[in-house]
Amino acid sequence: GESVGLHLPTLSVQEGDNSIINCAYSNSASDYFIWYKQESGKGPQFIIDIRSNMDKRQGQRVTVLLNKTVKHLSLQIAATQPGDSAVYFCAENRPNDYKLSFGAGTTVTVRA
């Protein structure tokens, strides 16, 4: 699969490969994290979330990993498909805070 160790603004992935998108969050008090997917011309859509009492959560073809020690979040997409081409954002939230803070997005392009 293809992955990035640090956050990069773009990621090119071969169809069928696994991809990993990384995100560093800023606030150690944050206890709730979400990954969003934004397709061209549309609003961000929820993919998967994780709370700080967990370090891994799996969804359909996606897995989110949380490393609170280094304030790092990653999204793994299995068997990447053309429909996965989009901008992916991580977002963090602190307790009792209405504000969801978004990280810089990663544009994923799937090669046929």
Place this chain on the structure above:
Amino acid sequence: DTAVSQTPKYLVTQMGNDKSIKCEQNLGHDTMYWYKQDSKKFLKIMFSYNNKELIINETVPNRFSPKSPDKAHLNLHINSLELGDSAVYFCASSTTSGGPNTGELFFGEGSRLTVL
């Protein structure tokens, strides 16, 4: 049935004009937001209302004025538009009980504002 709907989807206007963007959600949520997305895709919160009450007001020029006539609607009015206001503006909503910490944000499709 669109959960969060914004109008207009596209808006092209001259500098100095005043314009409004409307947002409605049919999810029964108590909290609504306006986010601004710049040309580099960076999403930044501008305002949030909970049950018609302003709860978040980030450092936004006072040319921007949100208005929430009821909890299902949050409109954004912008006075004296400037070139730097060109962006995509997203409306979003969420359930309450601690804000978005208890659930996801549901976003509208965005309103692309171009100031000439």
